[in-house]
Amino acid sequence: MHINNRLYDQVKEQVDSMRCRLVKTVEWKIDKASMLRPCFPPGEALCSTDFGAAGIEGLHLLFYPCGYTGYCSLFVSAPAGAMMKCVLYAGKERRDANHTFERPGAFGRTNFCQFETCVEDDSILIRLDITEAHQDVVAKVASAPPKPGELRTLSQLEAVAKGENGGGGRFQGK
Structure with a gap:
């Protein structure tokens, strides 16, 4: 079993x-x-x-x-x-x-x-x-600090949080 x-x-x-x-x-x-x-x-x-x-x-x-x-x-x-x-x-x-x-x-x-x-x-x-x-689930990457081993730079994370490069967005949740 x-x-x-x-x-x-x-x-x-x-x-x-x-x-x-x-x-x-x-x-x-x-x-x-x-x-x-x-x-x-x-x-x-x-x-x-x-x-x-x-x-x-x-x-x-x-x-x-x-x-x-x-x-x-x-x-x-x-x-x-x-x-x-x-x-x-x-x-x-x-x-x-x-x-x-x-x-x-x-x-x-x-x-x-x-x-x-x-x-x-x-x-x-x-x-x-x-x-x-x-x-509504809102992606806010900038509120969390980068994790150990993170391959992206802080400026890349901030760009994602601002919605640049297709990283941000708004999703309908529960």
């Missing part, structure tokens, strides 16, 4: 990709909410683990218990080329968020809500409901 481990990895990758497309709601429960404000002063965030939803990989939720102005803040972080129409929740508080990420970054609300209004039973339930999403 022969086992092709490479085939297993390829099938697993495809199944994971299909699962990612089907996920439209992500929940993140933060326990011991009473300890958050002393541990995360203004400007410091709790960051969720990396997840995929609605066909977009590499998403994160960022929750700032002390926010920037006394309110807690909530953001969704996405890779370049992602477009999302979604609703962010912290407890019972809800805010719409619609954004196209031309560069990797985060979008949400600095003044999401007062901390006390999103705490229930010493925990906070953060939720992301995605109503519409897609991702």
Whole structure:
């Protein structure tokens, strides 16, 4: 009996990709909410683990218990080329968020809500409901440094990143 481990990895990758497309709601429960404000002063965030939803990989939720102005803040972080129409929740508080990420970054609300209004039973339930999403894959070679053994020069890499010599381009993704 022969086992092709490479085939297993390829099938697993495809199944994971299909699962990612089907996920439209992500929940993140933060326990011991009473300890958050002393541990995360203004400007410091709790960051969720990396997840995929609605066909977009590499998403994160960022929750700032002390926010920037006394309110807690909530953001969704996405890779370049992602477009999302979604609703962010912290407890019972809800805010719409619609954004196209031309560069990797985060979008949400600095003044999401007062901390006390999103705490229930010493925990906070953060939720992301995605109503519409897609991702354009943009080739950005210049953002990655040349790898050891790279045969092209830095000027050649920059030319490819700018779209010269037929190297750049825009592709429709997931």
